[in-house]
Amino acid sequence: MDMQDILQKAQEFQQQMGQIQEEMARKTVSSTVGGGIVTATVNGKFELISLQIEKEALDPEDPAMVQDLVISAVNNALKQAREMTQSEMSKLTGNMGINLPNIFGG
Numbered sequence: 001m002d003m004q005d006i007l008q009k010a011q012e013f014q015q016q017m018g019q020i021q022e023e024m025a026r027k028t029v030s031s032t033v034g035g036g037i038v039t040a041t042v043n044g045k046f047e048l049i050s051l052q053i054e055k056e057a058l059d060p061e062d063p064a065m066v067q068d069l070v071i072s073a074v075n076n077a078l079k080q081a082r083e084m085t086q087s088e089m090s091k092l093t094g095n096m097g098i099n100l101p102n103i104f105g106g
Contacts, residue, residue, distance in 0.1 A: 031076035
């Protein structure tokens with residue numbers, strides 16, 4: 001394999017990686033906590049795109065409960081998005097030894 005072949009393979013890899021990242025940006029995952037009280041939805045770019053809080057959770061006497069549920073739902077959704085993205089990227093990287101958590105902020 002000469003240098004031209006290596007550069008060609010690197011360009012192909014970069015294109016495929018870009019395509020997967022675009023695809024992941026369109027995919028979403030959701031996490032629901034508190035028996036359905038709070039639902040967070042994030043995309044494959046790790047952006048929070050939806051947060052739903054049921055009225056019964058809005059107790060002015062206990063705002064900490066809602067805060068905890070929101071944090072839990074968002075963190076769970078982000079974890080799922082990371083796992084989804086890593087799974088898709090591993091199809092491309094195979095056993096190349098690339099540390100995906102460092103690439104995707106994990």
